[in-house]
Amino acid sequence: MRSCYLQFLLLLLELLSCNATKLGFSFDLRINSEVKCIEEERQALLQFKQHLVDPSPLSSWNSGEDCCKWEGIKCSNKTGHVVTLDLQGKQVEGEISSSLLELQYLTHLDLSSNNFFGKSFPNFVGSLAKLQHLDLSFTHIVGTIPQQLGNLSGLIYLDLSYNFDLMEAHDLDWLIHLQSLTHLDMTSVNLSQVLNWPNKVMMLPSLIYLSLSDCGLSTMTHQLRSSANSSSQLLLLNLSFNHLNCSIFHWLFNSSTSLVHLSLSYNLLQCSIPEAFGSINSLQTLDLGGNQLVGRSIPKSFGNLCALELFCLEDNNLSGNLYEFMSNVSGCLVDSLQFFEISSNRFTGPLPESIGNFSNLVNLGLGGNNFTGPLPESFGNLSNLEMLNVSGNSLTGVISEAHFSNLFKLKRLFLGLNSLILKFNYDWIPPFQLSVISLSSCRLGLAFPKWLQSQKHYAILEISNAGISDIIPAWFWDVPVELIDLDMSHNQLHGNLPDLSSSRFGYYVVIDLSSNQLNGSIPCFPSDVASLYLSNNSFSGNISFICEFTYQSLFLLDLSNNKLSGELPDCWMHVYGLINLNLANNNFYGKISHSMGSLVSLEFLHLSNNSFVGNLPSSLQNCSYLTTIDMGENNLSGMVPSWIGDSLPRLTILSLRSNGFYGSLPLNLCHLSNIQLLDLSLNKIGGTIPQCIKNLTSMSQKWRASHNGIYSVQRAYADHAPFVWKGRMAMFENSLGLVKIIDLSSNKLHGEVPEELTSLTELISLNLSRNNFTGSITLKIGLLQNLQSLDLSRNQLRGEIPTSISDISFLSYLDLSNNNLSGKIPTGTQLQSLNASAFMGNPELCGSPLPNKCPEDLYPICNDTRTCKNVDNQENVDDGLITQGFYVAMALGFVVGFWGVCCSLLLNLRYITMRLISNARMMLR
Ligand SMILES: *[C@@H]1O[C@H](CO)[C@@H](O)[C@H](O)[C@H]1NC(C)=O
Ligand SMILES: *[C@@H]1O[C@H](CO)[C@@H](O)[C@H](O)[C@H]1NC(C)=O
Ligand SMILES: *[C@@H]1O[C@H](CO)[C@@H](O)[C@H](O)[C@H]1NC(C)=O
Ligand SMILES: *[C@@H]1O[C@H](CO)[C@@H](O)[C@H](O)[C@H]1NC(C)=O
Ligand SMILES: *[C@@H]1O[C@H](CO)[C@@H](O)[C@H](O)[C@H]1NC(C)=O
Ligand SMILES: *[C@@H]1O[C@H](CO)[C@@H](O)[C@H](O)[C@H]1NC(C)=O
Ligand SMILES: *[C@@H]1O[C@H](CO)[C@@H](O)[C@H](O)[C@H]1NC(C)=O
Numbered sequence: 001m002r003s004c005y006l007q008f009l010l011l012l013l014e015l016l017s018c019n020a021t022k023l024g025f026s027f028d029l030r031i032n033s034e035v036k037c038i039e040e041e042r043q044a045l046l047q048f049k050q051h052l053v054d055p056s057p058l059s060s061w062n063s064g065e066d067c068c069k070w071e072g073i074k075c076s077n078k079t080g081h082v083v084t085l086d087l088q089g090k091q092v093e094g095e096i097s098s099s100l101l102e103l104q105y106l107t108h109l110d111l112s113s114n115n116f117f118g119k120s121f122p123n124f125v126g127s128l129a130k131l132q133h134l135d136l137s138f139t140h141i142v143g144t145i146p147q148q149l150g151n152l153s154g155l156i157y158l159d160l161s162y163n164f165d166l167m168e169a170h171d172l173d174w175l176i177h178l179q180s181l182t183h184l185d186m187t188s189v190n191l192s193q194v195l196n197w198p199n200k201v202m203m204l205p206s207l208i209y210l211s212l213s214d215c216g217l218s219t220m221t222h223q224l225r226s227s228a229n230s231s232s233q234l235l236l237l238n239l240s241f242n243h244l245n246c247s248i249f250h251w252l253f254n255s256s257t258s259l260v261h262l263s264l265s266y267n268l269l270q271c272s273i274p275e276a277f278g279s280i281n282s283l284q285t286l287d288l289g290g291n292q293l294v295g296r297s298i299p300k301s302f303g304n305l306c307a308l309e310l311f312c313l314e315d316n317n318l319s320g321n322l323y324e325f326m327s328n329v330s331g332c333l334v335d336s337l338q339f340f341e342i343s344s345n346r347f348t349g350p351l352p353e354s355i356g357n358f359s360n361l362v363n364l365g366l367g368g369n370n371f372t373g374p375l376p377e378s379f380g381n382l383s384n385l386e387m388l389n390v391s392g393n394s395l396t397g398v399i400s401e402a403h404f405s406n407l408f409k410l411k412r413l414f415l416g417l418n419s420l421i422l423k424f425n426y427d428w429i430p431p432f433q434l435s436v437i438s439l440s441s442c443r444l445g446l447a448f449p450k451w452l453q454s455q456k457h458y459a460i461l462e463i464s465n466a467g468i469s470d471i472i473p474a475w476f477w478d479v480p481v482e483l484i485d486l487d488m489s490h491n492q493l494h495g496n497l498p499d500l501s502s503s504r505f506g507y508y509v510v511i512d513l514s515s516n517q518l519n520g521s522i523p524c525f526p527s528d529v530a531s532l533y534l535s536n537n538s539f540s541g542n543i544s545f546i547c548e549f550t551y552q553s554l555f556l557l558d559l560s561n562n563k564l565s566g567e568l569p570d571c572w573m574h575v576y577g578l579i580n581l582n583l584a585n586n587n588f589y590g591k592i593s594h595s596m597g598s599l600v601s602l603e604f605l606h607l608s609n610n611s612f613v614g615n616l617p618s619s620l621q622n623c624s625y626l627t628t629i630d631m632g633e634n635n636l637s638g639m640v641p642s643w644i645g646d647s648l649p650r651l652t653i654l655s656l657r658s659n660g661f662y663g664s665l666p667l668n669l670c671h672l673s674n675i676q677l678l679d680l681s682l683n684k685i686g687g688t689i690p691q692c693i694k695n696l697t698s699m700s701q702k703w704r705a706s707h708n709g710i711y712s713v714q715r716a717y718a719d720h721a722p723f724v725w726k727g728r729m730a731m732f733e734n735s736l737g738l739v740k741i742i743d744l745s746s747n748k749l750h751g752e753v754p755e756e757l758t759s760l761t762e763l764i765s766l767n768l769s770r771n772n773f774t775g776s777i778t779l780k781i782g783l784l785q786n787l788q789s790l791d792l793s794r795n796q797l798r799g800e801i802p803t804s805i806s807d808i809s810f811l812s813y814l815d816l817s818n819n820n821l822s823g824k825i826p827t828g829t830q831l832q833s834l835n836a837s838a839f840m841g842n843p844e845l846c847g848s849p850l851p852n853k854c855p856e857d858l859y860p861i862c863n864d865t866r867t868c869k870n871v872d873n874q875e876n877v878d879d880g881l882i883t884q885g886f887y888v889a890m891a892l893g894f895v896v897g898f899w900g901v902c903c904s905l906l907l908n909l910r911y912i913t914m915r916l917i918s919n920a921r922m923m924l925r
Contacts, residue, residue, distance in 0.1 A: 004289045004312030004341045007237070008263050013786065020719055037067035037075055041082045044102035045073070058087075067366075074108075081105035088135070089113040096122040096141075103128065110135040112159065118142055118320065121166070126151050133157040137185065141166060143188070150174030161187035161211065161883030168191055172200040183209040187238075198248075202255050213263070217242035219251075236261040240287070246271035258282050265312065266290035273313075274765040275299040283307060288342065289314040296320030297327055306332030308478070310339040314365060318342065321349025322371070334358055341365035343389060351390075352813045356381040363387040367414055370394050375420070380405045389414035391438060398423050399442075407432055416440035416462060422449075429454045440487065441465045448473055448493075457482055459506060463487040471495035477503055487512040496520030500550065505529065508553055513537070522559070524548045531556035535582065542566030543583075552577035560584040560606060573598040582606040584630065589613070592636075597622045608631040608655065623648040632657035632679065640685065642666035651675055652698075657743065658682035665749075670695040681745040681767065688751035689744070689768075699740045699760035739764060745791065746770040753792075758783040765789040769815065772796055777821075782807035789813040792842075801825055803846075817841045824854045 001617035045067055049055050060071040067082065068075035071858070074084035084104050093115040100106070101124045109131060117140040125134060126148025127676050132155060142165040149158075149509070155178050161167060167190040175181075191197060192907035197217060201210055217239065234256045239248070244267040251277040252262075260282050277286065278301020286308060293316040302308070318325070338360050347369040355364075356378025364382070367389040374397030375390060382388075383406040397420040404410070410432040415422075421443040428451045437458050444466040451463070453475055459482040469492035474581045474918065477498060479486070484506040493516040501524035505511075508530035519542035525532060539562040547569050554575045560582045567590030572578075576598045589611040597619020599605075605623070608630045616631070627650045637660035645668030654672070657679045658721070664687025665680075672678075675696050694700070739765070742760070747769040752775035753768060764786050773795040782804025784790075790811060797819040804831035814831070815838050822844035825831055836849045846854035 001664050003288050003366075004310075004314050005337075007310065007312070007339060007341075008240075008265070008287050009284065013922045020135040036080060036137050037073075037082065038080055040102055042067040044099040045070070045082070045085075047099035048097045051097040051099075052092050054093060054358065057090045076105065077881045079105065084108040086110040087114060091115070093117075097118055098122070098124045100124065101127060105130055107131060107154075108133040111139055112137040114139055118143050121146060123148055125149070128152070131155055131156075132180075132225070136163070137161040139163055144169050147174045150177040154180055156180050156206075157183040159183070159185040160189055164188050166190070172197060173196065175200055176203050178204065180206055183207050185209070185211040186215060187211050187213045188215070190216050192218070198251050198255075206233065208233055210234055211238040212242070213234075213238045214241040217244060219247045219908040223598040232256045232258075234259055237586070239267070240264045240290075242267050244268060247272075247913075249274050249276065253279065254875045256280075260307075261285040264291070269293055273299060275301050278302055278304045281305055281307065285310040287312040289316070291315070292317050294318065298325055298326040298482040299390040303328060303330045303333055306336055308333055308336050310338070311337060311735065312341045313345065314341045316343040319347065320345060322355070322366075324354050326354070335360060337361060338384075339363040342369070344368040346370065350374075351376055351395075353378045356380065358382065360384055364411075365389045367391040367393070367531070370796075372395065375399055375415075376402060377402050379403055380407065382406070383408060385410055387412040387414075390418065390840040391415060392417040394418065395420055397421070401425065401428055401430075404430055404432065410434065412436035412438075414438040415442050418442065424449075424451055434458050435482070436460045438462045439466060443467050446470060446803065447478070452476065456480055459483060459707065460485040461485040464491065464512070465797040466491055468493060472497070474498065474693075479503060479505055482506050483509055483812055485510050489514040489516065490515055492763055493518055499523045500525050502526070504888040514558065521545075522564070527551045528553045530554065533558045535560040537562055539564055542569070544569050546575050547571035549574045554578060555601070556580040558582040559586065562586050564588060568593045568596075570595045572596045576600060578602055579625075580604040581585040583610065584608045586610055592617050594619050596620060599623055600625075602626055606627040606630040607634065612636055614638070616641055616644075618643065624648060624650070626651055627674075630655045631659070634659050637661060639663035640666060640669070640680065645669045645671040648672075649674070653677040656683065661685055664688070665690060665776075667692055673697045675699070676739060677741045679741065679743040680747065683747050685744070685747040685749060687749065689749060689757065690756055691754045691756045693754060694756040696760060699742070699762050701762060740786075741765040743767040749773060751775075755780055760784070762786055767791040768794075768795065769793040774798070776800070777802055777805075777816075779804055781805055784808060787811055791815040792819065793817040795819050797821055799823075801831075803829070806830060814838050821845045824856070825850065 009844065045061060049061050050059070055508065058071065067073055068080070072086045072090065073082055075081060076083050083105055085100070085103065085106060085653045086108060088110045089112070091114065096111065096116055096119060106128050109125065109128065110133065112135045119141050120143035121141055123146040125131065126146055129151065131152045134152070134155060134157065137159045141163050143162065145166065145168045153701065158181060170193070170216050171572050184201070184207060191212065201207065232255050235258070237256065237259055240263045244264065246269050248264065258279055259280050261284060261341055265287045266289070269288065271293065272295030273288070273293060277283065278299060281304050283305055284307050287310070289312045293313065296319055334357055337358055340358070341363065343365040349364070349371065350373035351371050355376065361382050364385060364387065371390065371393040373395065375395055379388070380403050384410050385407050388410065391414040398421045399415065401424055408431045411434055413434055413436065416438045417440060422439065423445070430451055430564060432621045434455055437455065438460060440462045441464070444463060446467065446469045448468055448470040453745070459479050461483065462485070464487045472493055472495065477500060481504045486509065489512045494512065495518065497518060497520065505526055505527050510531040511529060512533040514533040514535040516537050519538040519540065522534060522539050522543060522545050524545045530553050532554065535558045539559070543559065543564060554576065555577050557575070557578060557769050558580070563586065565587040568588060570593040572593060572595040578599050579601050581602060581604065584606040585608070587610065591614040592607065592612050594617050597617060600622055602623045603625050605626060605628060609632065612634040614636065616636065616640065616828055621643050624647055626648045629651065630653060636656070640656065640661050641664065644651065645666065649671070652670050652674050654675060655677065660683070661680070661683040662685060665685060667690055670690060670692035673695065676698055678696070681833070683706055740762045742763060746769070750773060751770040753773050755778045758778060758780040761783055763784055766784065766787060769791040775797065776799030777792065777797055779802045781802055785808060787808050788810045793815040798821065800823035801816065801821055803826040806826055811830065814834055817838060818841035821842040824847040825839060825845060827847060832848045834849055836851065839845055841848050846852050847857070
């Protein structure tokens with residue numbers, strides 16, 4: 001994703017650093033040792049230094065010295081005036097002192113890449129009348145760009161980019177005075193309030209380089225009347241990351257016909273690729289990625305673009321097959337194109353053999369489409385190819401050595417997520433040295449791929465789910481020092497791992513060997529591993545290897561689903577950088593070590609399904625970033641600690657299910673306002689449910705994408721925990737934001753279920769079964785509109801089932817069995833579609849779906865034979881019809897006295913009203 005845009009940025013860098021003269025911004029910087037600096041200017045500079053937080057970056061600025069020799073200063077060799085102040089990236093911090101106003105002969109001012117955090121725009125620069133070059137990019141300055149910049153009529157180069165809180169609130173009228181400006185970069189300056197911006201910038205006769213990326217620009221048709229007499233010289237135009245629609249094209253083709261580099265990526269373009277591009281035959285770079293462009297072909301006119309080297313269309317809605325798409329491309333474009341990127345579109349069909357004619361291709365991105373069929377052997381002709389990405393398609397067939405015979409320069413190879421078979425001779429030595437090898441879910445054969453032995457410099461190796469069933473050969477562990485991502489998961493790798501502590505992986509390597517058949521003990525790994533996924537193997541023994549870690553780079557350790565055992569080592573401080581620790585489903589025993597409290601960055605802690613004993617160590621209070629505590633299925637005991645509620649405010653998942661916790665629920669638990677899964681089932685917890693349960697507010701709030709707007713991969717990976725869902729064990733991953741669950745079943749809780757529980761309206765599952773709750777089911781139960789699963793079975797609940805239960809439209813699992821509920825199960829609701837077992841064990845409960853009829857159904861409660869017979873008959877014929885007639889009658893107010901005494905339903909006015917409304921609706925249909 002966004003590989004094109006990266007490429008475009010690289011290009012800009014290249015243009016700026018190597019090719020600056022070509023774009024017309026070079027300066028004759030004169031230095032002469034004989035001219036001494038002017039005292040007033042020296043004082044001004046010293047004053048500037050004084051306003052910095054830490055003057056050490058300017059240590060060469062000493063009061064005794066000639067300021068013309070100071071770092072970053074250049075003086076005119078005629079007059080001795082300071083002409084250049086260049087502090088780019090000197091890491092100065094603090095205020096920009098207006099003392100610089102004294103430097104009236106300054107032509108070049110560069111304060112970029114320093115930290116003037118939150119300081120407002122240094123308006124005084126508008127009075128440095130001789131300025132030609134002003135660079136305030138990456139300075140963190142804020143506020144409004146002043147109109148006074150219009151006074152700098154000699155300005156050639158202006159860069160205000162990447163100051164995210166900088167804003168041009170009014171207009172760009174000041175720009176018109178900058179008739180010499182050749183370079184203007186306002187990337188990330190908020191220009192959303194500026195009307196008619198396109199014409200303002202087009203008035204600048206000398207402008208060559210214009211970047212208005214991420215400026216909040218939109219196209220309104222009235223803005224886009226092309227400025228007829230503008231003769232734009234623009235060579236580079238970057239309008240990426242705005243809100244522009246296709247009307248921008250009209251303006252563009254009318255105003256700039258000599259563009260060389262154009263990016264409109266990540267806008268709102270929804271049309272097909274315009275024919276008119278063919279008239280800009282100077283184009284070398286065209287980046288239209290990240291839009292919603294449609295269509296099945298490139299316009300014929302593109303054949304004229306003999307200079308086009310980079311053509312990006314990634315991340316659009318283009319469709320059709322590549323034959324159609326490329327059919328108009330002929331002649332010179334075939335020879336000029338070097339970078340062709342159409343990943344993440346909707347292309348289908350086979351890949352044409354003719355792709356092999358694009359002999360100068362360096363980057364070819366076809367990933368994330370739905371191409372079918374084999375990879376043509378003509379790919380082997382692309383002898384300049386450095387990057388080939390066909391991953392995530394529906395390609396089939398065999399890839400052989402022939403495909404790669406001439407790809408001497410290939411560096412990055414993405415074939416994964418297809419149904420490709422890779423078949424090479426055992427001794428094949430590829431002609432290339434790859435840095436990225438991404439082959440996940442390709443069939444690589446049973447044997448470990450020997451050709452990898454020839455590859456000495458890869459940084460990424462992904463061969464997961466590749467059907468390999470072999471030991472990992474010893475030579476493999478002599479890995480490239482560049483290796484930062486190793487994914488060999490989901491194969492049938494077996495055997496032991498050797499001691500890897502002296503293997504030289506790249507820094508912060510991610511190693512994923514999960515879901516294989518590796519066994520033996522877990523060896524030592526190099527100390528600078530960042531993530532270690534070893535889950536779903538057969539590793540055994542203890543995990544004392546963590547005590548060998550000496551750096552704190554390990555942030556993810558997943559050892560779940562193995563046969564590991566022993567007590568936890570008490571050396572968790574050796575890995576105190578851990579964010580995610582998963583030891584679930586092993587045979588660990590003993591106490592949870594106290595030193596686990598040193599994991600102060602820990603967010604995800606999974607220890608479930610082991611044999612841990614003792615209390616939750618109070619040292620876990622230090623782990624205040626914890627969002628997940630999953631300690632179910634152990635033999636832990638003690639009170640549910642009250643500090644959980646106060647020390648772990650971010651907790652989202654708390655599962656202590658199936659342990660030996662006792663005592664009552666601490667009120668502090670109600671402080672867990674982020675909790676989404678609270679599972680304390682299968683313990684010995686007594687007492688009552690506190691009324692403050694309504695304070696678990698995340699269970700009453702609609703799902704938000706996240707609390708801070710960023711849902712990391714890391715988070716998505718780990719947000720899961722096993723729990724009982726509709727009566728069965730389940731595991732929810734990723735979607736947890738939507739899953740809000742309380743399970744207090746199989747404890748010793750008693751008293752009434754507090755009505756406050758019904759304010760947790762986003763709950764989708766509530767399980768209070770197997771306790772000793774008394775009282776009746778609250779009439780407000782219907783407020784829990786999102787419940788899909790409700791289990792109140794095996795308590796001592798009395799009274800009738802509130803008819804409001806039928807308001808819960810998604811309720812698909814209900815168990816009220818084994819209580820003392822009575823009366824008639826509300827009829828005409830989804831309750832009748834449930835299994836009778838949901839209601840059994842309530843001797844006084846009657847009606848469908850239970851087999852026992854209610855007395856009033858068997859023996860109509862009135863003794864007027866005529867009426868009753870009538871009622872009974874009709875009910876037998878059609879329950880729906882009689883109830884409908886009945887309620888209509890009710891509405892007419894005519895049977896009240898008659899039925900009032902005997903019909904328990906009448907007591908529930910709410911039910912009647914509700915049924916009336918719904919029946920009335922049915923009749924109206
Ligand atoms: C300034 O000094 C440089 C080198 O010291 C020299 O090449 C240049 O001609 C001088 N310019 C003037 C205007 O004296
Ligand atoms: C600079 O611009 C401002 C407003 O645009 C103007 O009032 C002022 O006279 C100009 N000249 C100087 C030297 O500041
Ligand atoms: C840009 O400014 C407008 C108007 O002041 C504001 O509504 C908008 O949120 C700003 N955009 C960003 C990205 O800050
Ligand atoms: C890809 O194309 C194949 C065959 O044309 C089709 O069966 C399949 O549904 C498509 N897959 C997607 C994700 O569009
Ligand atoms: C629950 O929240 C209310 C206000 O929202 C607060 O007054 C009360 O103290 C809280 N209860 C507990 C036990 O934290
Ligand atoms: C349940 O509560 C009732 C009434 O409060 C009590 O008599 C009974 O002993 C309790 N049963 C259990 C198993 O705690
Ligand atoms: C209805 O009549 C029967 C006999 O016909 C009698 O046994 C019964 O008590 C009466 N029930 C009521 C509610 O009046």
